[in-house]
Amino acid sequence: MSQQPTTETPKIAIIGGGPGGLTLARILHINGIASTVFERDEHALARPQGGSLDMHADTGMRALRLAGLEDAFRNVARYEDQDGKVCSPDGKLLFSDSDPDGERPEIDRTQLRQLFLDALPGGTVRWGQKVEAVRPLADGRYAVFANGGDGGEAGEPFDLVVGADGAWSRVRPLVSDAVPCYEGVIFCELGIDDADAQHPALAALVGHGKMFAKGRSRTLVGQRSSNAHIRVYAALRAPESALKLDTADPDRTRQEIAGHFADFAPVLRALITEAKLLAIRPMYALPVGHRWANRPGVTLIGDAAHLMSPFGGEGANTAMADGADLAMALADGNDWRQAVADYEAIMFPRAEEAADGAAEGLRGGVSEDAPDHILEHVAAARERAHPGNRVDDGASA
Template sequence: MTRSPRIAIIGAGPGGLTLARILHLAGIQATVFEREDHALARPQGGTLDLHAESGQLALHRAGLAGEFRRIARYEDQGSRVYDKTGVLLFADDADGGDRPEVDRTALRQVLLASVPGETIRWGHAVRDVRSREDGTYDLVLDGGTAGPFDLVVGADGTWSRVRPLVSPYAPQYTGLTFIEFGIDDVDDRHPALSRLVGRGKMDAQGDGRALIVQRNGNAHLRGYAIFRVPADWAAATFDFSSPASARTRLAAEFAGWAPELVDLIRAGNDHIVPRPIHALPVGHRWANRVGVTLLGDAAHVMSPFGGEGVNAAMLDAAELGRHLAEAADWTDAVRRYETEMFARVVEPAGRAAEAVATELSHIGLELTLRQMSEHAAGR
């Protein structure tokens, strides 16, 4: 059995690209299949706080710690909590923590620049993965196939096309829906809102709903209005084809809140989209199948509370890459990775599940304040 299998990585997100980079450093070739046509085909999402023990560790192993420091925003680690009347209940504007913020697009560009250009096959949406009689796999793409591959790594997110090969589980709706909005050029166009949010993230709760707003790079704010509603509620309630109409309807959901908080919605641009939150069961695992494995959200998608998702994906990639680089038998490397990953993600997935279960509860604001205070005290 060869030490270096023919590897296909499905998905060019942070997890898939981190794995490709670490394998490249080890002299192991891999091909990344990405459905997007190019790196900037769609917005990559909001800001991330990369944790020292996971996301940052993965970048260190990838030899990209210096590049990360150049794009990290250490000044944007603050937190603020308001009640619905606009009273500031908690503020931590310190910039000395070890979880600096970084924009997803900037992080992806660093990772893309770290692998040979031919590693990524853009515009290659994987529709299915089929096994051959010899134990290898072909990828079914739009308009053709690719393969054979000895190892297929599903790094393709919540609705992974690879997961069904090893697990019957599908992510379940958590009961929470986020409606995402954004504010451009906030420092110059909306200085009062800029001051309201501060350098980092603000959280406001009341009347069974919440607003979370994050500061991104380039004076951009990304916000999320949060509701505990049926999965089809947003589609039935809002006309997302008309951003102005959707914005007005969203603001109406916060009637009775402080005007300055509702102004965060009114100042939004035309990017307004629903984000129903899904998760796999805590402790999700599967029996090892030679030639197929998962990482990141494909393996253990969890709620975004706690910011563990990307960090866990990048650490998964670092550990899988390490095992593949060190082991004489790559099949044994994958088994070891899976065994360790299953155990490692139980705790953060459990915390995320508890957080999503208590969000918007009658003690939700109290729990948020406690969490913020504990985080600030731990710096």
């Protein structure tokens, strides 16, 4: 299809109000471009958004700067929670460092979402709008159907529809046949509230940041969030059907998870036995290097474009970078169709590199090997950021 250059402003629908979609909406807004965000959640606090995220300089932090939200971010971010530890399954501390001047400040997901929501004009986000389908119209626009409205009736037309709707995107099939595949690892997500007062030993174990303990095909991660909450990820390499949440008796599932970590030291296993089970998440990913031929009027950002394992800590960061790059390209005032193609050209290689790292991180991070992989990974990252890290060998966690 040949494109005529135009300076018209497109009518934009963003499907999904996660980190990617809200970054896009906010940066468009401060550049004078309106958008509509369709979000299936009934309201901002309809469901817990998950644990803490660290923001990376070139992606998440840059997006916050372009969104004019750096100061608001600093008010809630936790610069003091960037420490890292690696333990062996028997509780021996293999590596530890403290990094209060690090460049990866932490923020809870709920707080991050709220920063963006507070900075958008009322009505930008349409809550409780689950998009069922997006269909091309004869005039080149796309109709968005929400909440069961995917029959014959007219959906709302938009010039540009951006799929920011995560792993199981309803927009992605318009540009790509790719579907996420199971990566062989189940993440069990648990939470411990008020850890400093109620569970001081676990608070000390996790410290002010993240603690990894890697066994054979099983890895435990403890991560401090705000308000002394500890988020625990118990990851195991297993068939997807190996573990299911017993909704009638989640305690039984939690005991089953603890059983998978029976050879871990009691202090580590307590991260499971003293926690509340929050979710069982089989890890899915899109193929590394997923891309598509540009289709005028539709694009994807974030997980919808490049779902990857959380082991690289890049998913939310790259989603925000995508939102920022697409918004900046559209704000340039040139042909908006070309702007979308320009954004995709920037995003594809960045996503491929991040997804490659995340896949490698998951392969090594939850594997048959001894903890060397995680140890090397954490130590190398810290050494790059701050030469002269301390390695404690032989101490107890």
